[in-house]
Amino acid sequence: METEKKLMDEDGNRLDGRKWNQLRPIRLEVGVVKNADGSAHIEWGKNKITAAVYGPKEVHPKHQVLPDRALLRSRYHMAPFSVDERKNPAPSRREIEISKVIREALEPAVVVEDYPRTAIEVWVEVLQSDGGSRVAGITAASLALADAGINMRDLVVGCSCGLLGEHVVADLDDTEDKEGNGDMPVAIMPTKGLVTLLQVDGIYTRENFQKAFELAIEKGKEVYAMQREALTKRFFSSDLTSGPIEEEAA
Amino acid sequence: MPIVERKQVIPGDVIARGDHRYGPFVEKVGDDYIALRIGLAEVGADGVKLNPLTGPYLPRADDEVIGKVVDMNGFGWVVDINSCFDGFLPASFVFGREFSPATHDLSSKFRVGDIIGARIESFERSRDPQLSIRGQGYGKMDSGELVKISPTKVPRLIGRRGAMINMISERTGCDVRVGQNGVVVVNGQPEATTKAVTAVQMVEKEAHAADLAAKVEQYLGSGGDGN
Amino acid sequence: MSMKKNYVVETIRKAQMMDMLEKGKRLDGRALDEPRKLTIETGIIQKANGSARVSLGNSQVIAGVKIATGVPFPDTPDKGLLVVNAEILPLASPYAEPGPPSEEAIELARVVDRGIRESEMVDLTKLCLVEGKSVVTTFVDCNIMNVDGNLFDATSYAVVAALRTSKMKKYKVEGDKAVSTDEVVPVPIERTPISVTMARLGGAVIVDPDAEEEAMMDMRITITTDDDGNICASQKGEASTISPELVLKAADTSIQVGRAIRSQMVEATR
Known part of the structure; x- marks a missing residue:
């Protein structure tokens, strides 16, 4: 297949030199937006995404109040300069859909019952877009929620896999996403082993479907290790935390 | 004084297994006690406890x-x-x-x-x-310097039986009022106030440090006027 | 986007602030005419023709430049297009909300745009490819990432830094069509406009108000100057009066404070 040849060479190397199951470089930082209750920035390949959380806070307008749990709001938004051709700043249908699936990917991890009658806002801003921006956004947003100190059963981490021709590969970049043969973004709660986001496009054999899906989970766990590291850096940065510590007020 | 090993945890981590009592910010799933916050967890006589390092203030009666x-x-x-x-x-x-x-x-x-x-x-x-x-x-x-700290760090600022807050207050000669909601008001001479405020911020920044009290004590020095 | 003006300054902070202002000082230790620390990073968005992240104290703005070709306005057939937009992102402040741009965001973008345009920072005639048919269009979009007062100057500096470091394809004309070449050239920059915003609190006039000072100001004035100390744009804000003497004094302050900021800008975007 011609696209296949172009996107992957004889030795299975991809255009940017990665192996089929290799992630792009990822950099995570927690606590980047001063005003926010929690925030994180992720650079994943060419993606540059900042996520911030405000809340729990009062719900406006009041009629949206949920008596028994928090209202989780989310917005995935792309800066006009984040893509090759300037994007109109008004939200597109794509951004609105992604906002929704991001919210639904995060909510299972958030103990919304602990914050009745409040709103928790998750804002994801894509400053530069590359393949896999929604899973990168979810990865950053879950760190922002943890940074805000909202009760969570787990973090949420995402990774996308897909097809180059008939080959399953991990973590498609922009070119592979556009010219490849399928994309499968997956988000998981890593310690629970449960899936919170699944979207698929492309044509997969039953075997390839399983391979891509399982690879996405495996790679997600790799990203999870980086999430842990970023939180450790932010909250436990001195090495004095292990060991006995004096008692405090009850 | 009971000394307990503390473990750094993030949401989703299993703090302990088995049958224990457990406090807030911990969820029991099957046999596992799961952390819901970033913080320092301990398993002691009181059961499974998690002291979070970040989070909002949730009101409680009598606070x-x-x-x-x-x-x-x-x-x-x-x-x-x-x-x-x-x-x-x-x-x-x-x-x-x-x-x-x-x-x-x-x-x-x-x-x-x-x-x-x-x-x-x-x-x-x-x-x-x-x-x-x-x-x-x-x-x-009517007066004073306002400082905001994370509400989760208020217990550290107060310290065991008020040890930390008393030390800051005595060594600087300032009146330091601490709200459970993380709002602190410091009243005193200008230089002493600055010193007390810095000490409060130090507790906030290094709340997870094992030798926090010693660090704050060293910063404050032994003088009663904060100099 | 709308910014609810519900930031209440504590009475005891107000009293302290007024005390200090009388002594010619501010709560954060600054002199009255002293702007906050300015940091400028450029080239942060590779997909943009130019970009900058500017922090003015805790206010932070990212500007990105996108250059393409388009059709000129009928009344300026021989000039390229330059458009400045700004969005106060909901992630930037607890008081910002998603939605269409608010009055504040639109005023912000227009005031910044005016300073850039009127100073003739970019020579738009050099961006005309085929008169009346094809010109270079330059969009500068600003993302406000954290709000802590004086977005006017922070945004303006981000735009200036992004434009000064922007690169574009060189175009050649074939017949009456413009075709891009492989050659990359800088955007034709002629001047470096610097805006300086002042606020009046009590009786004092201060440069570069932070959010707390803005919440207490009764008058705001932004004055933009160019490299030669000419005044090229201004905007008075808030529902209160200003004396002619104060306007002139503010102009002098803007020229003088702007000079130091311009040197830093030129240095950071060389």
Whole structure:
């Protein structure tokens, strides 16, 4: 297949030199937006995404109040300069859909019952877009929620896999996403082993479907290790935390 | 003094297994005790405990808080208590039972922007917290330097039986008021105030450090005037 | 986007601030005419023709430049297009909300745009490819990432830094069509406009108000100057009066404070 040849060479190397199951470089930082209750920035390949959380806070307008749990709001938004051709700043249908699936990917991890009658806002801003921006956004947003100190059963981490021709590969970049043969973004709660986001496009054999899906989970766990590291850096940065510590007020 | 090993945890981590009592920020799933927050976890005589290092202030009845008046209506003051819910201080708690919106001027007591010390009188999940200023030391604070810290670090700032806060107060000669909601007001001589504020911020920044008290003590020095 | 003006300054902070102002000082230790620390990073968005992240104290703005070709306005057939937009992102402040741009965001973008345009920072005639038919269009979009007062100057500096470091394809004209070449050239920059915003609190006039000072100001004035100390744009804000003497004094302050900021800008975007 011609696209296949172009996107992957004889030795299975991809255009940017990665192996089929290799992630792009990822950099995570927690606590980047001063005003926010929690925030994180992720650079994943060419993606540059900042996520911030405000809340729990009062719900406006009041009629949206949920008596028994928090209202989780989310917005995935792309800066006009984040893509090759300037994007109109008004939200597109794509951004609105992604906002929704991001919210639904995060909510299972958030103990919304602990914050009745409040709103928790998750804002994801894509400053530069590359393949896999929604899973990168979810990865950053879950760190922002943890940074805000909202009760969570787990973090949420995402990774996308897909097809180059008939080959399953991990973590498609922009070119592979556009010219490849399928994309499968997956988000998981890593310690629970449960899936919170699944979207698929492309044509997969039953075997390839399983391979891509399982690879996405495996790679997600790799990203999870980086999430842990970023939180450790932010909250436990001195090495004095292990060991006995004096008692405090009850 | 009981000494317990503490473990750094993030949401989703298993703190312990088996059968224990457990406190807030911990969820039991099957046999596992799961952390819901970033913090320091311990398993001791009191069961499974998690001291979070970040998180919002959630009001509890009888908490002492320091808040800011942000609005007034005919029946009382709306007070920002650094929480997801605004506190409400009913005018009848201040003027007494004979309070009437027609005869009493609320702004004669507190205006928008005023800082007040208050107690959470009641809080239910279905209603905003009600505040009271009955009791000693509550009411308007006319002066002082305001510092905000994470509410989760208030126990560290107070310390065991008030050890930390007393040390800061004694060594600087400042009056340091701490609200459970993370709002702190420091009153004293200008230089001493700066020193006390820095010490408070140090506790906030290094709350997870094992030798925090020693660090703060070293910063404050032994002098009683903060120099 | 709408910014609810519900930031209440504590009475005791107000009292302290007024005390200090009388002594010619500010709560954060600055002199009255002293702007906050300015940091400028450029080239942060590779997909943009130019970009900058500017922090003015805790206010932070990212500007990105996108250059393409388009059709000129009928009344300026021989000039390229330059458009400045700004969005106060909901992630930037607890008081910002998603939605269409608010009055504040639109005023912000227009005031910044005016300073850039009127100073003739970019020579738009050099961006005309085929008169009346084809010109270079330059969009500068600003993302406000954290709000802590004086977005006017922070945004303006981000735009200036992004434009000064922007690169574009060189175009050649074939017949009456413009075709891009492989050659990359800088955007034709002629001047470096610097805006300086002042606020009046009590009786004092201060440069570069932070959010707390803005919440207490009764008057705001932004004045943009160019490299030669000419005044090229201004905007008075808030529902209060200003004396003619104060306007002239503010102009002098803007020229003088702007000079130091311009040197830093030129240095950071060389």
